[in-house]
Amino acid sequence: MTSSTKTAGAALTVSDFEKFRDYFYKRTGIQFTESKRYFVDKRIETCIRQAGYSGFASWFAALRLNDRSGLLQELINQLTVNETYFLREDYQFESLIRTVLPDVLAARGGVGRLNGPVKILSLPCSTGEEPYSIALRLLEEWDQIDHVDVEIHGADIDSDVLARAELASYNERSVHRVPPAWRKKYFTPVGVRYQLDEGIRDAVTLHQINVCDTVAMRGFRDFDVIFCRNVLIYFDELSSRRAAENLYGALRPGGYLFLGHSESMSRISPIFTPARLPEGIVYQRPIGGSR
Template sequence: MTSAVGTGLTEADFEKFREYFYKRTGIQFTATKRYFVDKRIDACIRAAGFDTFTSWFAALRLSDRSDLLQELINQLTVNETYFLREDYQFDALLSKVLPDVLAARGGLGRIVGPIKILSLPCSTGEEPYSIALRLLEEWPHIDTVDVEIHGADIDSEVLARARHASYGDRSLARVPKPWVNKYFTSVGAGRYQLDEGIRDAVTLHQVNVTDTAAMRAFRDFDVVFCRNVLIYFDELSSRRAAENLYGAMRPGGFLFLGHSESMSRISPIFTPSRLPEGIVYQRPTGAK
């Protein structure tokens, strides 16, 4: 058997780890990701003060050290994002989806309860905060219709960064300069912090989209953005995630996926709708 440099993982160890991590998160790493995984496992072992993979993995599986699993999740999840990413979908939200939601909920002046929007995974907050900025600047009904925006992610570290909402130039590159001046404050070293009022208006949660029991806390969302995460799941986990998202939405609710993702390859429970800006998926009206 061959061993990885640093971690001491054998091929058998790697297979045991892959199986364990898949069962806990629904994320499956192929052999082509071995170098990526080994480096991050090594970082977890060193940070937790263990000498070997064997001792660390035993503690991870058999003890009540939930901090070990959370650190592992934080190390192994990818959180590449920036403001107004794939913003053609935000165009669709404003031009078609929100008008349809208003109509389905009774129209202006008659809507009962807030319009609820979920961003999952929200990473360091750029996506839910982008939604908030687009609504504040471009949706004419934002002053008369109550809107709730929620963000959720499996990674506790990125959620902490999302709550702080401090961003660099690269993350803000697509944000119009007047918006930066209006909604962000320079905090030095090329960093800008989002307005406290917007931060407080977005509710953040920690959840794994494949965890059916945990996802039951999410209900009655009119719009869900779940972009660029299903591609990391196998067929079974993707289907479970789709079913959990379905359960989180109102009948008639809209689901946005990433540009390289297709619900038709995962589950038939959503109805695709082609808009000028691309495809959006809808939970059928009247569906239980």
Template sequence: MSRPPVAAPPKISAEDVVSFCDFFYKKTGISMDASRRYFIDRRLEERMAANDCKTFREYLALVKFQPGGGEMQALINEMTVNETYFFREDYQFQCLTRHMLDEIADRRGNNRAPIRIWSVPCSTGEEPYTIAISILENWGRANDFDIEILASDIDSRVLGRAQEGIYEARALHRVPTKVRDTYFRKLDNDRWQVIDDLRESVDFSLVNVCNPTQMARMRGIDVIFCRNLLIYFDDLSRRRAAEHFYEALNPGGFVALGHSESMSRISNIFNPRKFPEAIVHQRPVS
């Protein structure tokens, strides 16, 4: 008996790709173009098939007008790339515990308001958990302050994985054995889970940094880790994100970017601060 023919995926034209890239940019600030055509086509074909859409126009209408925006979120989840590990670019965490936190604490004086640190995009959680571990292990004044660690991403799927806190051994390859045994419990030969107390100390939420309404919730932040996100934005989206970060930060607060990113090429509203471990960007104190 012969197998029935497999239906060919819906055809996506060059014009469709241009329309999609424009729509996705307006929604997320993430800039895509025809150089990523294979990636875009494959992801769109998967979502069109999942929704039984025969044409790209039919699918785009669904994404734009679906009540609740569930398919828009599913599309964002498919189009964003999440790859990280614990203690990635650890010189910035050293800068945090050796310099930034002391400066923030000294500026507080008798005000014991919580110190708030925001990891965005947090992906599957390695960065915010690394921040928490670094503070507990290396900042001697940690017990003197309430410390709130916020973590957000545009991808709802990775947030679920982050809250679960389960990682394969390769994600922990930079974690010292003593630290691993203190803050993780072994599940099997290749998987470890962050201990409950540490998982409960991080507040995960869905935030699009290009959405003014969502960003309006982010206020009173002292340090923002935003590493390797802005490289996916164009100049206009980068400037908007920088302005949102400025409004989110307390005066004197810091932004840490990825090693290939430079705030000076985006906006002049921050002051560069050169510490022994890293260059970060500071909202003026006054």
């Protein structure tokens, strides 16, 4: 098969796919292998059709030449995976409340001597279940919540899921792990969906960001805790290392980083110190580390 031959049933030639893959990797840090051809082709075909282009060549030229066209963002929205639900990997929230936050307070001088709020970042936040889960757990189970100012931020590269996070309307699957008492207290049934309480929504500030974008990530600083779960597995070695360095820069010295259960920072970068807590492993930016 030559590079100009279409793969059966695909929207792209092999050459087209290689051009797209290189471009998308440079812009997002996400790399698609040949095994993802069917997934990628179908979504690019959707983007081309929705944008009204006659084929890949004209669409791809417009994509590269005009960042303001919205074509790149639509492509990102099509190609990013946003599988999530409330209280996922709940043992990490247990660790946050039982071990990490008490350590953060102690390291910052205690409840009465904090200089600024405790800051928590969830990235990627997808449709909001994770940062809203953090807010729910703190309100319901952290005994210091009435005495400590907490800022919770959610961030994602996908503008569509951020819009859905702002709406905060969820299906049964999203809330299936929420205790019945919490569901009654914080959610309003609307047809077959559940509308999250406005107070919880207002407790989370949402941002659009690419964790591999070093310049943009410089705007994120002095976080005490970052949840960055199940995203580094989509990056190659170089992008993972860049993301790790950006997360390091976003944390306070001594701040904590939670990864997904299948991810390991030891395979990516030595700049974090692993901390083995009763609930599992978390990664810490060393105190005294360079900014």
